[in-house]
Amino acid sequence: MTNSTPAGSPPRHTTSVKSHLQRLLRMNEAVVFLVVVAVFIALSLLSPHFLTEQNMRTLAIGLAAEGIIVVGMTLALASGGFDLSVGSVMGLAAIITASFYTGGVDIWIAALLGLLVGAVVGSINGWLISRVKINPFITTLGMMTVARGLIYVITDGSSIPVSSAPEAFRALGTGAVFGIPIIVIVFAVIAIAGDLLMRRSAFARKVLYIGSNAKAAALSGIRVPVVQFNVYLIVGVLAAIAGILSLARFGTATPSMGAGAEMRVISAAIIGGASITGGAGTVLGSVLGLLLLSLISNALVLLNVSVNWQSAISGAILIVAVAIDTVSKRRPRRRIAPPHPSSTPPTASSEPAQSPLVR
């Protein structure tokens, strides 16, 4: 009979504690978390300006908008696609809100219209990908360019200030409750809700199944087009929320707002364990990935390294993270036999005995 426990190994309960620990460490989030903690400690030792309230607040506010988008991007990546248009949609939502406001519309209604634009762009992406079946790369690359183009058509290249907007709106980006910036609170709520839904909801499960094998998902009775459509709709709305909050924060809508956000957000999600081929990803991991990238940018500023290094370093981290993940998964295929005869699940005794080797 088979014995997967080699002779002289510790008793079973210890093994199971160890295996729990191993499982925890195998989770991508754990590795990213440890790296984040290490960078955090290193920075607190290296720079007296790092662990200050001011710096922490700057860090959190700077992270919030892309943090909201990364929640949606995690979903898109998990479904086996991605959305390159998020940066442009973020900018477009801000521009639409700002120009309606300067055109005399109430700021809250203008913001609602900005959200609507995000929903519309998301729906078009979703429709093209799920029904017309154009691949997500082409669809969202096109939409990225279209949305950015529209921004320039609307603004003619100039910024639209909303500094005269009611204080209540500006507070979304600049205010704080109990010392915590409101924009950070909004991000935290969306991230926590997103993480829970990603782990527990039937919708997110379907997304993961589709990302693993879309054909098998369809042949399990999952309505693949409906789920895919909703994914891109959600991504669009989240990008618009990020845009409107950024508008409130800066008080002005610039045509370049959100440019390049898509790449940072996709990198963050992948560093956090999402897979470009779909079927994997957690919001927690993605947010940790984004936090890591933000800490690196922060470090460059604090340590007086030229900011020009930022994108080179972010890119290198992305490649290293994926390389580590790829290499660590390249273990020999396990052939799992029941760990111990007694732990074999009860089976119908009337059936013919089979080989104990489960191939």
Place this chain on the structure above:
Amino acid sequence: MNEQRDPDADNSRADSVTDTPVLVARGIEKRFGATIALSNGCLEVLPGEVHAIVGENGAGKSTLMNILSGSLAPDAGELWIGGTRALFSSVNDAVAAGIGIVHQELAICPDISVAENMFLGRVPTAVGGIKFRTMDAEAQRYLTMFSATCSPRDRAGDLTIGEQQVIEIARAVSSDCRVVIFDEPTSSLSETESAALFALIADLKSRGIACIYISHRLSEVFDHCDRVTVMRDGGWVRTIRTRDTSPTEVVTAMVGQEIAGLYPDKASQVGEVALEVTGLSSAAGVTDVSFAVRTGEILGLSGLVGSGRSELARAVVSVDKRTEGSMRVFGEAFAPTTFHEAVRAGVCYMTEDRKRDGLFLERSILDNSVAAILDRLGGAGFVSEKRARAAAEEFVGPLNIKLADLAQSISDLSGGNQQKVMIAKWLLAQPRVLILDEPTRGIDVGAKYEIHRLLRALADSGLAIVVISSELPEIVGLSDRVLVMREGEAAGLLVGAEVDESSIVALASGAAA
């Protein structure tokens, strides 16, 4: 029967062969970590013999073949080729010694030429580049040898699967080839292509080349092989002439215990009409087909490859678009527009291609088994892990699924157990009509036997079952009635005692008309 422990001492031989063995393997052992894949691999192959190797998954067949073909090194044991001790350290060593292997999965690069595919990795080159003329001439020699009509310069992707197999065989067969190993070659072939393959094997045999033939299809073993070696649990069980034994005896040796007949009893009584299909046509080529399946019965769907068997099922459950026809489920109108709606109405379809569009290979057994019931595993759009686990566990025991933990990856399971998980997935969806496309494709005899019994038990408990299979013995052994398809149309319906292989073949080929 000759049943000696040492195959070397086995005197039973096919009549056509009298020479000394071309290949002898004795006491081959191989471990992977703590798992013993092979404990006593023994084999003796005579020149010009077609030698079948059968055994369940995990019996060690593939490991032994990988050792014979040089891709794995044995931990212990001896290998003799034509009377000399052989030690292979690579596939090239095995090829040089005259042993080639034709793998189960065709590995063809569709966009390059037939000749380049044949010589992949050993393209003849000279200073300045590839010697295309030499290569094409050599390739043409193989194509002529196997009477393939394509040209060496044809694009490989345009060939039929049968012709592509010639490329695989040409790759395996070097000029001084003595033994060719075929690893489940027919699992993806149509009946005609299989026939061509067997003609090819007969041709090799007539040149004195020995063939080792691995298959889960016992009918092929008995029709085309001289001797059969049965393996079980990594060891040799017996080697016997096929004409001296019977399928039941071979299965008994494989499983290691008596089995009660290859197929379960037929339905004792059938109930009301569960699914009634009238005048169904589909965009995928099904034309005006009507049939009904009752509770308690297994309806077989047979026909040649391309006759519209699967297409009929796919049109019923709206995977393919229906163009005409009406359907009723337990008397109520049934007109789904999506597969999702068909499943909700209780008509479930299990796909034929387990790996490509049946399983989520990177996900766990648990995830795979609850894929069809995500909306029923908790309230308000949430999935309760506990309820998912409870639901899946309900079927692990009764289906005899061999696993260590529901959280383990589905790809760790054997084909038979993967297939059982697929069945569990659909049983969890509480079907009223269950359509299974090739429910036992590529799985071992023991698992097949279990699944056949399971399907009969499900029918007896009141489920209406439709089974699509390209294996005639399975259709005949399992079905109460058989609907035979030909060119998208229903060629005929066979009931009870009319169900036999020759009647099905006659209907399927149009000879009965």
